Amino acid sequence: MHEMSIAMAVVAQVEEAAGAGGAHAVTSVRLQVGELAGVVPDALAFCFELACAGTALEGAELVTEPVPARARCRSCTGDWAVGMPPQLVCPGCGKATDVELLAGRELQILSVHWEDGPGPGCDRVRTPAPTPTPAREPISEER
Ligand SMILES: [Zn+2]
Secondary structure, eight states, X not given: OHHHHXXXXXXXXXXXXXXXXXXXXXXXXXEEEETTSOOOHHHHHHHHHHHHTTXXXXXXXXXXXXXXXXEEETTTOOEEEXXXXXXXXXXXXOOOSSEEEEESOOEEEEEEEEESSSSTTOEEEEOSSOXXXXXXXXOOOOO
């Protein structure tokens, strides 16, 4: 089952990030799912629950964010919503040969919500791969 392997991959990735961050229990995971990713959200939610059993993610909520598919035509540079079933013929010039998919295949973790340890008020939001903040140059106070 397609959704099961995705769910298991997501759980493995979140577990790794949560483990590295010293998470106590993962409460929710936000996942970006493109319209053309071939994922049925209900099936994924079901598989996610199964994949979470016995891990730090047990009981975690899966929040899916759908991404509408868009395509662009290189012949006339028009772009359109692909929709479902996908329309991959340019509505502008009728060509399907120079069509490029701009969005819709996304399948990535946006953020993970977890608790650091027992006790209230420990809820934090972190991304699995945080972008490093640029080091700031110390401001000299010379005048
Ligand atoms: Zn076109």
